[in-house]
Amino acid sequence: MRKRDLLLISAALFLALALAGHLFLKNAIATGAWGLSFRQEGTAPIGPASARELARFDGAYLGDTTKKVLYLTFDAGYENGCTGKILDILQKHKVPAAFFLVGNYMETNPDLVRRMVSEGHIVGNHTMHHPDMSKIADEAAFRKELEDLEALYTQITGQALPKYYRPPQGVYSQKNLEMAQKLGYRTVFWSLAYVDWNNNSQPTADYAFSKLLPRTHNGAVILLHSTSQTNGEILDELLTKWKAQGYSFAPISELFAQPT
Numbered sequence: 001m002r003k004r005d006l007l008l009i010s011a012a013l014f015l016a017l018a019l020a021g022h023l024f025l026k027n028a029i030a031t032g033a034w035g036l037s038f039r040q041e042g043t044a045p046i047g048p049a050s051a052r053e054l055a056r057f058d059g060a061y062l063g064d065t066t067k068k069v070l071y072l073t074f075d076a077g078y079e080n081g082c083t084g085k086i087l088d089i090l091q092k093h094k095v096p097a098a099f100f101l102v103g104n105y106m107e108t109n110p111d112l113v114r115r116m117v118s119e120g121h122i123v124g125n126h127t128m129h130h131p132d133m134s135k136i137a138d139e140a141a142f143r144k145e146l147e148d149l150e151a152l153y154t155q156i157t158g159q160a161l162p163k164y165y166r167p168p169q170g171v172y173s174q175k176n177l178e179m180a181q182k183l184g185y186r187t188v189f190w191s192l193a194y195v196d197w198n199n200n201s202q203p204t205a206d207y208a209f210s211k212l213l214p215r216t217h218n219g220a221v222i223l224l225h226s227t228s229q230t231n232g233e234i235l236d237e238l239l240t241k242w243k244a245q246g247y248s249f250a251p252i253s254e255l256f257a258q259p260t
Helices: 003-027 051-055 083-093 103-108 110-118 139-157 174-182 205-212 229-244 252-256
Strands: 069-076 097-101 122-125 186-188 221-225
Touching: 069 083, 069 252, 083 110, 083 229, 103 110, 103 139, 110 122, 110 139, 122 139, 122 252, 139 174, 174 186, 186 252, 205 229, 221 229
Parallel strands: 069 097, 069 221, 097 122
Antiparallel strands: none
């Protein structure tokens, strides 16, 4: 082969590798905390990763925006005396929810976990110890955080834990998404939330309604904390208001049964 041909082939390979690297970087999901940008009331916000990008790793933060359907989820690292009331209200309204729990919650509240399951709610994996998972690069350590919680759930309920994962504090990396996917998990972020987690500064009911209702949108994945006294107090009225706006509720399993 002539020297000129070799140079042309080398140049073509270099360009191909450069292009592949550019596309990889362009499509990569950056490490960070999940956040939202609301551009217009009543419409879905923009997340740091798009629905299409997350779908590559079996992740989602938003449902079908053509349908007036909401997906209600709760995060809980511990029990604060509100969950029983929340479950009563969900039962009253016949609304399915997902509860993302950590190991401490399951260990100290097995009866509530069993009640969630018996009343048809999904219990998801919020990890055993609630660490910053984006700092865990070792697959064995990542797997242990999820599998230890799976084992605890099975011990309490006699069932296998549904494979839905929410990163603690919403902190994630593409590597984490890949590892969760490899373990058969679907990662669930959210498209609607408010600052309800600070028990030393609980919002008023009026404040909660002012943040949640105007931002409610088709396909919203709603994150509330079941530790919040405010949420326990407003949930009945909140569900009534959402239903009056024409919304229905679906389990998070339906997030992954639709085209992206």
